[in-house]
Amino acid sequence: MLKLADRNLPKLDESLLTGLPPFSRLERPQIREILDQASSRRYDEGTAVFREGHDADRFFLLLDGYLRVIRTTPDGDQIIVLHISPGQLFGIAPALQRDTYPATAMTAAESIALSWPARLWSDFTASYDGFATESYKTLGQRLGQIQQTLTEMATQAVEKRVAAALLRMVNQSGRKTDTGIEIAFPVTRQNISDMTGTTLHTVSRLLSSWEKQGIVESTRKRIAVTDPHQLVLISNGNG
Template structure:
């Protein structure tokens, strides 16, 4: 029997690429075998190095995946948004796999979680689900390589421009001043996204605001000139 909660979750997740090509009944079956979890902003879903025993899918909100380095620096690997899965290492990695990053709620977040055994069974039962997950893992890997190349070869200004454009593409609101990033964002978080320091990000944003490229408010960034930022990202 399909419960009301499953129907609502199905409606929220019907466009998730994880479920592409699956029949509605199959999607409902997979959803019904997971459990819903709500985590307040700043809460931790798992820590780097812990046993990878759960697979997740974001329903609402966003999750930040990051690695805290021994020198105190934090490297943000990815922001996971509604409809996107994460922690695939729990089902496609070794049996003794551990999480390679920490997952923290970037804001209040609702996720679906499946145990390793449950999702592994679903992947064996539904080849299309397995194919979709492998496609997403490959896509994430390509994007991670792109960001690694950026951080290794590009100056900070170029990386910051790339970062702002990428965040705007993921979630932004058109305003009279330009494209406002939908999610609250501190300068420290931008520094972590770009692999640089708070001082450098603050200096660049101040200069860009004077030049009319961005508008910066309290935890809010608006891209006033995406064309100029695109040119800057290609220099």
């Protein structure tokens, strides 16, 4: 159960949801209804919102921060399936008639998420025009992205996979800085190796080499791409 301190006592503002795809076709009173049924909670960096195998009793919307969706193998290896950005629904196992979550959601940075009890999913899809359509659209995009990652993993050499992983993070969360485009959340070499099925050693060597070539800049846990075009070339094989 959520502790009292975790619930958002001052009323949530309607502007939180307006404009987000699942709610874009709704009027203020409907958004009000939806918000009144939501719980809001803040999560420190590196904590789990839910874990693989646990009861899928709620579904979520990320308001602020970034999440990693992670699967762990029986022998402890883990891989990052995808990242979630603000405004996206996640943990929608209830929509797929699953009774447990198929993966773990970890915060990559301090985050804030709304959540609703699983049983409300069918209410939402029935009552709110466009909610189902937009949610399943998101799901379709996510499915496509995972298939994309799968094909990369199966056919591409490590260097290309790492380049592609960086580009994906930049596209999803890139912030312009004076020197390049920075990934908006902390990323370690280990994280990148978990996205690409390699080791942190190999990732470290690749980043060092790219840094020498002026393609990326990185401090500990922070990565910026200074020459995205070059990275695209690498990810397509013309390194």
